[in-house]
Amino acid sequence: MKEEIRNSAAATSPDALPDPLPDTERVTIDEAGRLVVPARFRRALNIRGRQQLVMRLEGDTIRLRTPLAALARLQEMARRKRKGSGSVVDEFIRERRAEAARE
Secondary structure (H helix, E strand, C coil), X not given: CHHXXXXXXXXXXXXXXXXXXXXXXXXXXXXXXXXXXXXXXXXXHCCCCCXXXXXXXXXXXXXXXXXXXXXXXXXXXXXXXXXXXXCHHHHHHHHHHHHHHHC
């Protein structure tokens, strides 16, 4: 009997499998394409009510971030790519003045 259950379609369907990690949770997308972000995830990210999120497709992964988290990530990326030290605004003004002087 156990052999039958192990080989049945229900036992091998993704819905029958436990969540692989403690920080993951299975969600269901309804007919309209909506999904519910689990309460423990919303609490962890301080998401309330009808707050907007930023969604990004990364390969076979959908990543959701709060707008503040997305902004912080962009700022960190910009910091890593920045060449010099000091103000980016001051650097921009210097470049424009040098460009104007050449004209």
